[in-house]
Amino acid sequence: xxxxxxxxxxxxxxxxxxxxxxxxxxxxxxxxxxxxxxxxxxxxxxxxxxxxxxxxxxxxxxxxxxxxxxxxxxxxxxxxxxxxxxxxxxxxxxxxxxxxxxxxxxxxxxxxxxxxxxxxxxxxxxxxxxxxxxxxxxxxxxxxxxxxxxxxxxxxxxxxxxxxxxxxxxxxxxxxxxxxxxxxxxxxxxxxxxxxxxxxxxxxxxxxxxxxxxxxxxxxxxxxxxxxxxxxxxxxxxxxxxxxxxxxxxxxxxxxxxxxxxxxxxxxxxxxxxxxxxxxxxxxxxxxxxxxxxxxxxxxxxxxxxxxxxxxxxxxxxxxxxxxxxxxxxxxxxxxxxxxxxxxxxxxxxxxxxxxxxxxxxxxxxxxxxxxxxxxxxxxxxxxxxxxxxxxxxxxx
Numbered sequence: 001x002x003x004x005x006x007x008x009x010x011x012x013x014x015x016x017x018x019x020x021x022x023x024x025x026x027x028x029x030x031x032x033x034x035x036x037x038x039x040x041x042x043x044x045x046x047x048x049x050x051x052x053x054x055x056x057x058x059x060x061x062x063x064x065x066x067x068x069x070x071x072x073x074x075x076x077x078x079x080x081x082x083x084x085x086x087x088x089x090x091x092x093x094x095x096x097x098x099x100x101x102x103x104x105x106x107x108x109x110x111x112x113x114x115x116x117x118x119x120x121x122x123x124x125x126x127x128x129x130x131x132x133x134x135x136x137x138x139x140x141x142x143x144x145x146x147x148x149x150x151x152x153x154x155x156x157x158x159x160x161x162x163x164x165x166x167x168x169x170x171x172x173x174x175x176x177x178x179x180x181x182x183x184x185x186x187x188x189x190x191x192x193x194x195x196x197x198x199x200x201x202x203x204x205x206x207x208x209x210x211x212x213x214x215x216x217x218x219x220x221x222x223x224x225x226x227x228x229x230x231x232x233x234x235x236x237x238x239x240x241x242x243x244x245x246x247x248x249x250x251x252x253x254x255x256x257x258x259x260x261x262x263x264x265x266x267x268x269x270x271x272x273x274x275x276x277x278x279x280x281x282x283x284x285x286x287x288x289x290x291x292x293x294x295x296x297x298x299x300x301x302x303x304x305x306x307x308x309x310x311x312x313x314x315x316x317x318x319x320x321x322x323x324x325x326x327x328x329x330x331x332x333x334x335x336x337x338x339x340x341x342x343x344x345x346x347x348x349x350x351x352x353x354x355x356x357x358x359x360x361x362x363x364x365x366x367x368x369x370x371x372x373x374x375x376x377x378x379x380x381x382x383x384x385x386x387x388x389x390x391x392x393x394x395x396x397x
Contacts, residue, residue, distance in 0.1 A: 001044070001045055001046055001235035001238045002044065002045060002233075003044045003046075004044065004045075005030070005042050005043060005044060006042065006043065006044065006045060006048070006063060006064070007040070007041075007042055007063075007064040008029075008040070008041050008042070008043070008047075008048050008051075008061055008062060008063055008064060008158075009038055009039070009040050009041075009061075009062045009064060009155065010024060010038050010039050010040075010041065010051060010055065010058040010059075010060070010061050010062070011037060011038040011058065011059045011060040011061075011062070012037065012038055012039070012057050012058050012059055012180065012184075013057075013059065013178070013180065013181050013184065013368060013369050013370070014036060014037050014368065014369040015184075015366065015367055015368035015369055016057050016180075016181070016184040016368065017034040017035070017036070017037070017038065017039055018034065019057045019184055019187050019188070020034070020038070020039045020055065020057040020058055021034050021039045023051070023054070023055045023056065023057050023058065024039055024041045024047075024051060024055070027047055027050045027051055027054055027055070028043055028046075028047045028050065029041035029042070029043050029047055029051070030042045030043050045063075045228075045233075045235075046238065046242070048061050048063060048158050048228070049158075049228065049238070049239060049242055050242060052158060052159055052163065052221050052226050052228070053219050053220075053221040053222065053242060053243065053246060054219050054220070054221070054246065055163065055220070055221075056179075056180060056183035056184075056187075056210070056214070056220050057180050057183060057184055057187075058159075058163050058180065059159075059162050059163055059164055059178075059180060060157060060158075060159040060162060060163060061157075061158045061159050061163070062144055062155035062156065062157055062158065062159075063155055063156045063157075063158050064153060064154070064155050065083055065088075065154050065155060065156055066079060066080075066082070066083050066153070066154045067079075067151060067152060067153040067154065068151065068152060069150050069151050069152075070147070070150070070151065070152045072106075073106065073111060073112055073115045074115075075152070076112055076115050076116055076119070076145075076147070076152055077115045077116070077118065077119045078119070079119075079152055079154070080115075080116045080119035080120055080123075080145070080154060081119035081120075081122060081123045083120075083123070083154060084123075084127075085120050085123055085124055086123070086124055086127040086128055087232060087233075088141075088156060088231050088232050088233070089132070089140070089141045089230065089231055089232060090128075090132075090232070091124045091125070091128045091129075091130035091131055091132050092130070092132070093132055093139075093140035093141050093230065094132060094133050094134065094135035094138075094139045094140045094141070095117075095120065095121075095132040095133070095134055095135070095139055095140070095141050095142075095143065096134065096135060096136050096139035096141070096142045096143070097113055097116055097117040097120065097134075097142075097143045097144075097145065098113070098142065098143070098144050098145070099112055099113040099116065099144075099145045099146070099147065100144070100145075100146050100147075101146070101147045101148070102146075102147075102148050102149075103148055103149045104147045104148065104149060105149065106147065112145075112147065113145070116143070116145050116154075117134065120132075120143060140230045141156070141157075141227070141230055141231070142156070142157035142160075142227060143155070143156060143157070144156075144157055156227075156231065157227045158226065158227050158228040158231075159226055159227050159228075160225060160226050160227035160229075160230070161224070161225075163180060163220070163221065164178040164179045164180040164181070165179075165224070166179050166213075166220050166221070166223075166224065166278070167223045167224040167277075168209070168223070168274055168277040168278035168279075169204065169206075169274055169277075170270075170273055170274060170277055176203065176204055176206065177203070177206045177207065177311045177348075177370065178206075178370075178371075179206055179210055179220070180220075181348075181368070181370060182206045182207045182210040182311075183210045183214065183220075184368070185207065185309050185311075185346060185348055185377060186207065186210060186211055186214060186309055188346070188366060188377060189307060189309050189344075189346040189379075191211065191307050191309060193211075193214070193215035193254055193255070193256045194255075194256075195306055195307050196257040196258075196259075196302050196303035196305070196306030196307070197211050197256075197257070197258045197259070197306060197307050197308075197309060198259050198260075198261075198299070198301070198302055198306060198307070198308050198310075199259070199260040199261070199308070199309060199310045200260075200261050200294070200296040200299045200308065200310055200312075200332070201261075201262065201296055201310045201311060201312045201313065202260030202261060202262050202267075202268075202271055202291065202310070203262055203267055203271070203311070204267060204270045204271050204274055205260050205270070205271025205272070205274050205275060205291060206274075207260070207309055207310065207311065208258050208259065208260035208271070208275075208289060208291070209271070209274055209275050209278050209280065209289075211256075211258050211309075212256065212258055212275070212278075212280050212283050212288070212289045213278060213280075215254050215256045215258075216250055216251055216252050216254055216280075216283075217249050217250055217251050217254075218250050218278075218279065219243075219246040219247075222243060222246060222247060223279075252282055252283075255288070256283075256288045256289075257288060257302060257303060257306075258283075258288060258289045258290070259289075259290045259291070259292070259302050260290070260291045260292075261291070261292050261293070261294040261296065261299065262291075262293065262294075263293065263294070263295050263296070264293065265293040268291045268292065268293045271291045272284060272291050275289060275291070296312070296328075296332050296335070297328065297331040297332055297335055298335065299332070299335050299336075299339065299340075300339065301339055301340050301343065304342060305342035305343055306343055307343065307344050307345070307346070308336075308340070308343060308344070308345035308346065308347075309345075309346045310345075310346070310347055310348070311347075311348045311349075311370075312328075312329065312332070312347055312348075312349060312354075313325050313328065314349045314350045314351040314354070325351075325357075326353075326357045329354060329357040329358050330357055330358060330359065332358065333357070333358030333359055333360050334359075336358075336360070336380070336382055337360070337382065340382045341382055341383065342382065342383075343382045344379065344380070344381055344382065345379070345380040345382060346377055346378070346379050346380075347377070347378050347380070348368065348370065348375050348376070348377050348378075349375060349376060349378065350370070350373045350374065350375045350376075352376065354376075354378060355378060355380075358380075360380050361380075362378040362379055362380055363379050363380065363381050364378070364379040365377065365378050365379070
């Protein structure tokens with residue numbers, strides 16, 4: 001594998017860019033440049049392989065091949081045709097081209113995408129005598145183009161399927177939380193494996209499973225395939241060595257206490273099945289990772305102190321049939337005040353009224369994006385002796 005320094009861009013959910021920069025720095029990334037929705041970085045191709053394997057925050061890793069100023073679609077065509085695509089993949093492989101834009105003066109992004117696709121295909125036919133077929137569903141190779149008001153940048157996708165698809169989620173619950181956002185919530189909360197962790201709205205188990213994978217040092221990309229494996233120049237021996245080193249570092253004996261509950265018994269079975277697919281059967285067997293059917297309004301602490309990290313219902317999701325979402329969150333807030341002194345709770349919600357609904361005051365809030373939804377991660381400190389039950393008289397002068 002070449003040691004030449006290349007330029008890359010890693011995409012992530014908005015709000016998690018600082019965490020992704022930390023991820024990439026630890027993996028050897030250089031010239032880190034966070035911006036909205038991702039982080040630019042530099043390094044040898046081995047660093048990009050490692051980012052795909054190890055990053056818990058990235059959604060994709062893109063390899064920057066070219067860039068330059070443009071005025072119209074003709075310039076897009078010329079710049080794309082100038083790239084030596086034949087060095088990176090074969091005409092027999094299928095292709096997909098995606099274009100995203102910010103403040104672009106182009107009238108039709110669909111037409112701009114078509115011009116870039118035509119340039120790639122024309123170049124391949126000119127250089128190899130054959131043209132790649134287009135496959136929008138399962139392409140062998142993906143080209144990403146980005147245009148702003150003045151500049152075009154062309155990338156090859158190194159990830160293939162988005163990186164939040166770890167390969168263990170057989171079934172999803174309602175309004176599933178992406179795995180990399182779940183990992184981001186855990187990192188933002190400051191959770192460590194030594195802290196008891198409870199998700200009382202666990203759904204298909206994403207937060208709890210990600211916590212167990214973090215605790216056991218399981219690389220998120222260990223059991224899946226990547227786009228770079230389809231490209232010319234793929235260094236299979238170096239990749240096998242990188243994976244073997246990562247697998248050897250897994251620690252399935254680390255002590256931890258992680259629990260998830262949900263009101264639906266069917267969803268709890270889904271969570272257990274997902275945990276087994278994630279390689280966590282031993283964790284289920286000895287109770288370090290546990291899932292149980294329970295109503296969050298009757299939640300029980302699993303230790304004297306610990307951390308709640310959860311993604312409760314907020315309008316786009318359904319509450320238990322016996323409660324509206326605001327009433328559910330009011331009752332859950334009462335439960336936390338009554339039964340969880342000494343705990344810290346982190347709740348991700350698109351509803352800005354969540355603290356008011358719970359009748360709690362947040363000590364911190366962080367803006368994040370769950371897909372297209374702008375959300376806030378609220379922190380609540382449950383201080384022993386600070387709260388009283390509704391209707392309970394105050395004491396003292």
